[in-house]
Amino acid sequence: MPGTADRPRHGAPQGLEGTLIMLEALQYEFMRNALMAGLLASVACGIVGVYVVVKKVVFISGGIAHAAFGGVGLGYFLGINPITGALFFSLASGLTIGVITSRTRIAADTAIGVLWAIGMALGVLFIYLTPGYAPDLMSYLFGSILTVPFSDILLMLALVLVIIAITVAFYKEYLILCFDEEYGTAVGMPVEKLYFLLLAMIALTVVVLIQVVGMILVIALLTFPAAMARQFTHDMKKMMLLAVLFGFLFTLGGLWLSYVLGLPSGATIVLFGGTVLAASLGLPRVRERYRQSGKAA
Amino acid sequence: MNDPAIVELKDVRVSYGEVPALENVSLTVYEHDFLGIIGPNGGGKSTLLKVILGLVRPHHGSVSVFGRPPGQVRSRVGYVSQRSFFDRDFPASVWDVVLMGRYSSAGIMRRYGHQDRHQAEKALAMVGMLEHRNKQIGSLSGGEQQRVFLARALVAGPGLLLLDEPTASIDSTMQTEFFELLEELKYSLTIVMVSHDIGAVSVYVDKIACLNRQMYYHGSREITPEILEATYKCPVQLIAHGTVPHRVLKEH
Numbered sequence A: 001m002p003g004t005a006d007r008p009r010h011g012a013p014q015g016l017e018g019t020l021i022m023l024e025a026l027q028y029e030f031m032r033n034a035l036m037a038g039l040l041a042s043v044a045c046g047i048v049g050v051y052v053v054v055k056k057v058v059f060i061s062g063g064i065a066h067a068a069f070g071g072v073g074l075g076y077f078l079g080i081n082p083i084t085g086a087l088f089f090s091l092a093s094g095l096t097i098g099v100i101t102s103r104t105r106i107a108a109d110t111a112i113g114v115l116w117a118i119g120m121a122l123g124v125l126f127i128y129l130t131p132g133y134a135p136d137l138m139s140y141l142f143g144s145i146l147t148v149p150f151s152d153i154l155l156m157l158a159l160v161l162v163i164i165a166i167t168v169a170f171y172k173e174y175l176i177l178c179f180d181e182e183y184g185t186a187v188g189m190p191v192e193k194l195y196f197l198l199l200a201m202i203a204l205t206v207v208v209l210i211q212v213v214g215m216i217l218v219i220a221l222l223t224f225p226a227a228m229a230r231q232f233t234h235d236m237k238k239m240m241l242l243a244v245l246f247g248f249l250f251t252l253g254g255l256w257l258s259y260v261l262g263l264p265s266g267a268t269i270v271l272f273g274g275t276v277l278a279a280s281l282g283l284p285r286v287r288e289r290y291r292q293s294g295k296a297a
Numbered sequence B: 001m002n003d004p005a006i007v008e009l010k011d012v013r014v015s016y017g018e019v020p021a022l023e024n025v026s027l028t029v030y031e032h033d034f035l036g037i038i039g040p041n042g043g044g045k046s047t048l049l050k051v052i053l054g055l056v057r058p059h060h061g062s063v064s065v066f067g068r069p070p071g072q073v074r075s076r077v078g079y080v081s082q083r084s085f086f087d088r089d090f091p092a093s094v095w096d097v098v099l100m101g102r103y104s105s106a107g108i109m110r111r112y113g114h115q116d117r118h119q120a121e122k123a124l125a126m127v128g129m130l131e132h133r134n135k136q137i138g139s140l141s142g143g144e145q146q147r148v149f150l151a152r153a154l155v156a157g158p159g160l161l162l163l164d165e166p167t168a169s170i171d172s173t174m175q176t177e178f179f180e181l182l183e184e185l186k187y188s189l190t191i192v193m194v195s196h197d198i199g200a201v202s203v204y205v206d207k208i209a210c211l212n213r214q215m216y217y218h219g220s221r222e223i224t225p226e227i228l229e230a231t232y233k234c235p236v237q238l239i240a241h242g243t244v245p246h247r248v249l250k251e252h
Helices: A023-054 A057-080 A081-101 A108-129 A138-143 A151-169 A171-179 A181-186 A193-212 A213-231 A237-262 A263-283 A286-294 B045-053 B094-102 B114-128 B143-155 B173-183 B198-204 B223-234
Strands: B003-014 B019-030 B034-038 B060-065 B077-080 B160-164 B190-194 B209-214 B214-220
Touching: A023 A057, A023 A151, A023 A171, A023 A181, A023 A193, A023 A213, A023 A237, A057 A081, A057 A108, A057 A138, A081 A151, A081 A193, A081 B003, A138 A213, A138 B077, A138 B209, A151 A171, A151 A193, A151 B094, A151 B223, A171 A193, A171 A237, A171 B094, A181 A193, A193 A213, A193 A263, A213 A237, A213 A263, A237 A263, A237 B094, A263 B019, B003 B045, B003 B190, B019 B045, B019 B060, B019 B190, B034 B198, B045 B060, B045 B160, B077 B143, B094 B114, B114 B143, B114 B198, B143 B173, B173 B190, B173 B198, B209 B223, B214 B223
Parallel strands: B019 B214, B034 B190, B034 B209, B077 B160, B160 B190
Antiparallel strands: B003 B019, B003 B060, B209 B214
16 A cells, blocks of 8 residues: 555654553644744744735645645655645646746636636645555544644745745845735835745745645634734734744644633634734724834833 | 936836737936826826836836846835825734835845935934834824825835826825925925826926826826816816816716
8 A cells, every 4th residue: 555654644753663652742743833833833834924915925825735736646646745745736836827827818816716726626636545544544634633743843944944044035026916916016016026026935835834824724824823923013024923823822722722612723723823813803992002012101 | 317217117018918008108217307297187197117127027118227127226216106005904013014114225135234224214204204113004094094105115225216196095184285295305306106196296297208008198297178178088278377276076
């Protein structure tokens, strides 16, 4: 059976020896990985989420996330790490959406719909064609932060570093791109290339977030922290820092709740974040006070 | 004319697919001109500006800006578009927006430096918006926003300023203030302004060009109703004469 040998979740450092290690130590290791995964996911979603929200490409991101399921399926089929397959598929679908929206007359939301559906259908087919049982399928769909193997944490770290590097290098360019694309073209900025690079960053973020909330719920971590942060500042840098903070808060809070209540972690993280966001939007007084103190500072 | 030519267009033809936007348009803008381009909607006014900016390549004819192909001189050309459609909640301050105008001076991947900030301060002071530098751009009124966008166009220290319907979305008091600001600037700059507001154009500019796919008139600002009728292809009533605003009765 392809797939069995490389089942990613069982490739965690403990492997067979894991059973021999004391339960407490095992939990500690899992917890440490979960915290690291949560932190890396927060950094990715904090930075890229701000771009996604202010550039209004939330549904392009949703499309990329769902199309990545095709890559997960391909991973199972080929017997490689499904996350690698997802990385390949999300990058490819991001760039395809970019090319379609900027070089053809096909509307963006049509392109999103097509790629979204084709990606998921391919995933279903690949998994059907893979002999035997697809382990941990649910964790890719709905997230499973407690079982992220260390090898995947390293991959997440690498992707987050790439995202940070791009953002630092092109901060000024992306501020123009998000604010007024036409002006960017007028001053001779390579608008199209930067837009493609942004889609690639979104694709990388999707891969980082799959581990935490699953591809179906990726859109939540891309939007909630940024939407939350937007209420407190009108400086994009500060908005990113705050979004990272809120992302971590949502992840930790949701994780703790899921542990206490015995609920699935991904969905609990999303619902916790959603509740906090809704409450904050419903308390304009608090919001206004924070804005005033932000201006005074 | 001793002033050197800043912009020179010769027999420029542009079409979008089958639809011609500009046909055999020739235009010369000299240094310190304040030229107003008027004409009906869809008459190719914005396209003409895009040709000068180097964003649209003519299918025929030649374009030179500061004696060079457009696109090579972007840092010497300032551009203010019709009110840009950004989100009012967008996380950028007035200061952030003005600094965007230093993009071509700073270059890709470079941070804005001391010189960039100094120029941004000067430009904001020039349009009277320096005290609002830390405000969120979306919190300003339409007229204030256009002043900031004007500062953004001025911050690179351009020799040529291109304005595309700069007052289309602001109220009339603000419009007057904006045009008075331009009047001060015209002594140090060459300005080309596109507008369908014949009244405003005839009051503030020095030269007028009438454009409706072809150039109907190009010269001093004293234009006759006949020229306007030929441009707009419909009757245009002069409410008064001289420098008092005219009104287009029907656009077609």
